[in-house]
Amino acid sequence: xxxxxxxxxxxxxxxxxxxxxxxxxxxxxxxxxxxxxxxxxxxxxxxxxxxxxxxxxxxxxxxxxxxxxxxxxxxxxxxxxxxxxxxxxxxxxxxxxxxxxxxxxxxx
Amino acid sequence: xxxxxxxxxxxxxxxxxxxxxxxxxxxxxxxxxxxxxxxxxxxxxxxxxxxxxxxxxxxxxxxxxxxxxxxxxxxxxxxxxxxxxxxxxxxxxxxxxxxxxxxxxxxxxxxxxxxxxxxxxxxxxxxxxxxxxxxxxxxxxxxxxxxxxxxxxxxxxxxxxxxxxxxxxxxxxxxxxxxxxxxxxxxxxxxxxxxxxxxxxxxxxxxxxxxxxxxxxxxxxxxxxxxxxxxxxxxxxxxxxxxxxxxxxxxxxxxxxxxxxxxxxxxxxxxxxxxxxxxxxxxxxxxxxxxxxxxxxxxxxxxxxxxxxxxxxxxxxxxxxxxxxxxxxxxxxxxxxxxxxxxxxxxxxxxxxxxxxxxxxxxxxxxxxxxxxxxxxxxxxxxxxxxxxxxxxxxxxxxxxxxxxxxxxxxxxxxxxxxxxxxxxxxxxxxxxxxxxxxxxxxxxxxxxxxxxxxxxxxxxxxxxxxxxxxxxxxxxxxxxxxxxxxxxxxxxxxxxxxxxxxxxxxxxxxxxxxxxxxxxxxxxxxxxxxxxxxxxxxxxxxxxxxxxxxxxxxxxxxxxxxxxxxxxxxxxxxxxxxxxxxxxxxxxxxxxxxxxxxxxxxxxxxxxxxxxxxxxxxxxxxxxxxxxxxxxxxxxxxxxxxxxxxxxxxxxxxxxxxxxxxxxxxxxxxxxxxxxxxxxxxxxxxxxxxxxxxxxxxxxxxxxxxxxxxxxxxxxxxxxxxxxxxxxxxxxxxxxxxxxxxxxxxxxxxxxxxxxxxxxxxxxxxxxxxxxxxxxxxxxxxxxxxxxxxxxxxxxxxxxxxxxxxxxxxxxxxx
Numbered sequence: 066x067x068x069x070x071x072x073x074x075x076x077x078x079x080x081x082x083x084x085x086x087x088x089x090x091x092x093x094x095x096x097x098x099x100x101x102x103x104x105x106x107x108x109x110x111x112x113x114x115x116x117x118x119x120x121x122x123x124x125x126x127x128x129x130x131x132x133x134x135x136x137x138x139x140x141x142x143x144x145x146x147x148x149x150x151x152x153x154x155x156x157x158x159x160x161x162x163x164x165x166x167x168x169x170x171x172x173x
Numbered sequence: 174x175x176x177x178x179x180x181x182x183x184x185x186x187x188x189x190x191x192x193x194x195x196x197x198x199x200x201x202x203x204x205x206x207x208x209x210x211x212x213x214x215x216x217x218x219x220x221x222x223x224x225x226x227x228x229x230x231x232x233x234x235x236x237x238x239x240x241x242x243x244x245x246x247x248x249x250x251x252x253x254x255x256x257x258x259x260x261x262x263x264x265x266x267x268x269x270x271x272x273x274x275x276x277x278x279x280x281x282x283x284x285x286x287x288x289x290x291x292x293x294x295x296x297x298x299x300x301x302x303x304x305x306x307x308x309x310x311x312x313x314x315x316x317x318x319x320x321x322x323x324x325x326x327x328x329x330x331x332x333x334x335x336x337x338x339x340x341x342x343x344x345x346x347x348x349x350x351x352x353x354x355x356x357x358x359x360x361x362x363x364x365x366x367x368x369x370x371x372x373x374x375x376x377x378x379x380x381x382x383x384x385x386x387x388x389x390x391x392x393x394x395x396x397x398x399x400x401x402x403x404x405x406x407x408x409x410x411x412x413x414x415x416x417x418x419x420x421x422x423x424x425x426x427x428x429x430x431x432x433x434x435x436x437x438x439x440x441x442x443x444x445x446x447x448x449x450x451x452x453x454x455x456x457x458x459x460x461x462x463x464x465x466x467x468x469x470x471x472x473x474x475x476x477x478x479x480x481x482x483x484x485x486x487x488x489x490x491x492x493x494x495x496x497x498x499x500x501x502x503x504x505x506x507x508x509x510x511x512x513x514x515x516x517x518x519x520x521x522x523x524x525x526x527x528x529x530x531x532x533x534x535x536x537x538x539x540x541x542x543x544x545x546x547x548x549x550x551x552x553x554x555x556x557x558x559x560x561x562x563x564x565x566x567x568x569x570x571x572x573x574x575x576x577x578x579x580x581x582x583x584x585x586x587x588x589x590x591x592x593x594x595x596x597x598x599x600x601x602x603x604x605x606x607x608x609x610x611x612x613x614x615x616x617x618x619x620x621x622x623x624x625x626x627x628x629x630x631x632x633x634x635x636x637x638x639x640x641x642x643x644x645x646x647x648x649x650x651x652x653x654x655x656x657x658x659x660x661x662x663x664x665x666x667x668x669x670x671x672x673x674x675x676x677x678x679x680x681x682x683x684x685x686x687x688x689x690x691x692x693x694x695x696x697x698x699x700x701x702x703x704x705x706x707x708x709x710x711x712x713x714x715x716x717x718x719x720x721x722x723x724x725x726x727x728x729x730x731x732x733x734x735x736x737x738x739x740x741x742x743x744x745x746x747x748x749x750x751x752x753x754x755x756x757x758x759x760x761x762x763x764x765x766x767x768x769x770x771x772x773x774x775x776x777x778x779x780x781x782x783x784x785x786x787x788x789x790x791x792x793x794x795x796x797x798x799x800x801x802x803x804x805x806x807x808x809x810x811x812x813x814x815x816x817x818x819x820x821x822x823x824x825x826x827x828x829x830x831x832x833x834x835x836x837x838x839x840x841x842x843x844x845x846x847x848x849x850x851x852x853x854x855x856x857x858x859x860x861x862x863x864x865x866x867x868x869x870x871x872x873x874x875x876x877x878x879x880x881x882x883x884x885x886x887x888x889x890x891x892x893x894x895x896x897x898x899x900x901x902x903x904x905x906x907x908x909x910x911x912x913x914x915x916x917x918x919x920x921x922x923x924x925x926x927x928x929x930x931x932x933x934x935x936x937x938x939x940x941x942x943x944x945x946x947x948x949x950x951x952x953x954x955x956x957x958x959x960x961x962x963x964x965x966x967x968x969x970x971x972x973x974x975x976x977x978x979x980x981x982x983x984x985x986x987x988x989x
Contacts, residue, residue, distance in 0.1 A: 071981055072981050076976060076981070078722075078723060078976075078977075079723065080697065080723040080724075081723055081977075083976070083980075083981050084980045084981065085980070085981045086980060091980075094981075097697075098696060098697045112737070113738075113739075114739065115735075115739040118727040118730075118731070118735060118739070118787075119700075119727065120700040120703065120704075120723070120724070120725075120726060120727075121723070122695065122697045122698055122699045122700060122703065123695055123696065123697060123699075125699075127699075127700035129726065129727040129735050130735070130737065131631070132630075132700065145624055145625050
């Protein structure tokens with residue numbers, strides 16, 4: 066794994082998200098109420114809406130364009146919608162948010 | 174934790190629906206066992222008539238197949254009738270000797286056909302009409318025998334008669350009453366129905382008792398004798414003279430029964446460990462036999478079994494549909510009328526159309542339709558929601574269409590639409606797609622249809638049409654509760670009114686605190702409830718409740734409107750639509766500097782810069798040097814004006830200044846939905862005051878104020894509210910009304926819908942007739958607004974807030 070140091074956890078609002086420029090477009094990093102972090106392509110599988118701008122609750126985000134509900138852990142849309150946003154490994158170490166970009170090759 | 178044991182006696186629609194609701198709420202709370210006397214899984218009993226008529230098959234009417242029971246871990250015991258309930262040891266025993274223990278017992282034993290106590294009732298060929306076995310018996314007899322007699326001219330009897338006639342039998346219906354369906358129709362409609370059925374070859378004997386059934390010498394029924402001395406041949410006799418709740422088991426167990434097992438508003442019997450739902454239950458003296466009330470009971474019962482304890486069943490208004498293809502009739506509520514009621518009727522005996530509406534105290538309380546039932550669903554909603562119909566009374570008879578509903582080319586009648594016709598213009602969904610989704614997925618509410626088909630999920634203007642389609646497809650089982658009774662979302666059972674009340678009465682000021690106090694099911698709610706809660710908190714406790722930006726949708730969080738490509742639009746405020754060369758120059762400079770792809774004049778008399786990148790927003794705002802136009806908020810948007818008496822040769826009042834003053838006064842006002850105002854300087858009304866939330870029209874002697882207008886999804890003309898003499902009064906009355914709306918409307922309810930819900934009279938009393946209250950409302954709004962600042966200036970000035978707009982500058986990310 067190639068872990069990249071992104072930012073301090075505190076730089077992401079609770080129930081908020083930040084955007085990182087990835088090699089294949091923007092990546093959204095989400096922070097839940099329980100201080101878990103998740104990373105997905107910042108594109109809704111529906112019409113490409115920026116998920117980072119959505120409302121976050123539990124481990125889900127509601128897309129700001131048409132309110133699709135996306136599971137943050139898997140990137141999958143909730144039923145009855147079907148679709149998936151690519152997910153990236155992300156973790157917190159010593160208060161820093163680390164993002165792994167290695168898996169990118171496998172998902173092309 | 175060990176699971177509790179739930180045993181259900183009976184495997185019919187009400188009981189299984191309760192289990193479905195329970196599994197949604199608390200999937201792991203119980204270990205469930207179900208005893209069913211019939212050898213079938215749960216099927217749709219109300220569709221037995223289409224099966225008898227040859228329009229559907231048994232397979233098609235199964236609701237829960239055996240896989241469903243298995244997938245949900247339910248121990249299903251078919252063909253296994255419970256014969257004893259041992260309440261002391263909480264144990265039930267079945268006919269085959271098997272037993273099951275329970276912590277909670279659900280009795281859903283349904284009902285049985287009432288078999289008349291007449292000689293010959295036990296002969297072969299005499300049956301009730303209740304289940305698959307009865308239906309099969311009728312279908313087989315029709316093959317080999319000729320004469321059928323149906324006792325009872327109610328819904329079930331007529332459906333049986335129609336099915337048997339279609340299968341080639343000579344059918345006679347005997348009925349005790351003066352006309353058919355005397356519990357669902359009035360005399361006129363009953364006679365029309367009789368004519369239609371006679372034309373299909375069914376014979377009727379009204380006001381007649383069946384005295385005895387005679388046999389053919391071999392134990393089979395051969396003929397019937399009537400009270401008037403006449404007789405007729407009968408190889409098959411179907412008793413459809415009513416149903417009796419199955420209470421023997423419960424009675425033997427010592428539970429209080431009285432034409433049904435007595436239950437309270439929580440569907441609990443006299444024994445708190447035992448619940449009863451469906452046709453076997455007697456709630457406030459009524460044992461319901463239609464499916465919609467049973468489903469309502471199921472929801473409440475499941476809520477209590479899941480130990481949530483919020484819901485309450487308070488009885489149902491029922492509606493009726495006869496499932497005989499080609500005959501349309503509909504009735505609901507008190508359709509007979511009586512003392513204190515007024516009746517509106519429409520009768521076309523040649524065309525076979527009859528409609529009767531019963532009105533009491535300006536509220537529609539009953540409807541009986543024959544021949545044209547397209548508006549049945551709409552009338553049913555009027556009855557349930559108890560709308561005041563005084564103003565639309567002269568149009569009421571002509572249905573929803575006559576009340577006016579733009580936007581769907583007049584195709585409001587779901588029945589008249591073909592499958593290929595488009596219902597939802599936003600998402601391109603046809604009627605056929607919706608009907609298919611409803612049938613295949615067993616959908617019962619508009620919300621479920623929205624989720625599965627996307628119809629009505631965007632602008633919502635076709636929601637009523639979707640609701641009509643739903644009602645036409647599933648009949649009375651459709652869940653068409655008004656918003657005032659529905660829970661806010663799946664996170665709670667409380668409705669908008671109850672949430673508001675709790676926030677006020679318990680002095681809740683924080684999001685987390687509020688969710689905790691109201692026992693929210695999910696720790697941080699969802700995208701539906703959080704924006705609503707945030708609004709209720711800050712509008713109830715201005716200055717005390719802290720706004721939670723993360724509970725606002727993106728437009729209100731970014732103070733700009735998100736566009737389809739993820740860029741934003743920026744609309745600076747132009748007070749009353751008035752601008753200056755300096756402002757226009759700055760707008761032009763900003764548009765060029767930030768390469769804004771489109772600069773557009775809006776309908777609200779200002780300028781929209783479309784296609785701004787999010788990270789540019791703070792700089793764009795700073796360089797514009799103008800306040801936020803709040804074009805993105807559930808808030809005050811604009812005050813549109815005409816030039817008025819300052820320039821216009823017709824102007825009677827200075828409408829421009831009035832508009833500017835109103836817009837300044839209301840700056841920063843959050844509201845349940847967007848709020849738009851307009852001020853015109855004369856009755857020519859160039860600012861379109863008639864279609865605004867608050868519209869003001871200057872006349873020579875003062876100002877007229879209109880409220881509840883809307884130029885959007887459905888054009889609604891505002892209601893005349895009051896005429897006042899001075900600009901100061903315009904301010905006080907308008908602000909008082911808007912504060913009342915802020916305090917009483919549900920989140921996402923426009924003024925027009927709020928006005929329809931509470932009635933103009935309510936608003937008049939609060940704002941016009943009670944001067945003290947008007948002043949207090951006005952003051953409360955001024956107090957709330959005293960905390961508001963320009964959000965653009967706030968964002969620019971506070972570096973901590975800026976991170977919302979900045980991308981994290983990641984160093985060269987390797988593509989490893």
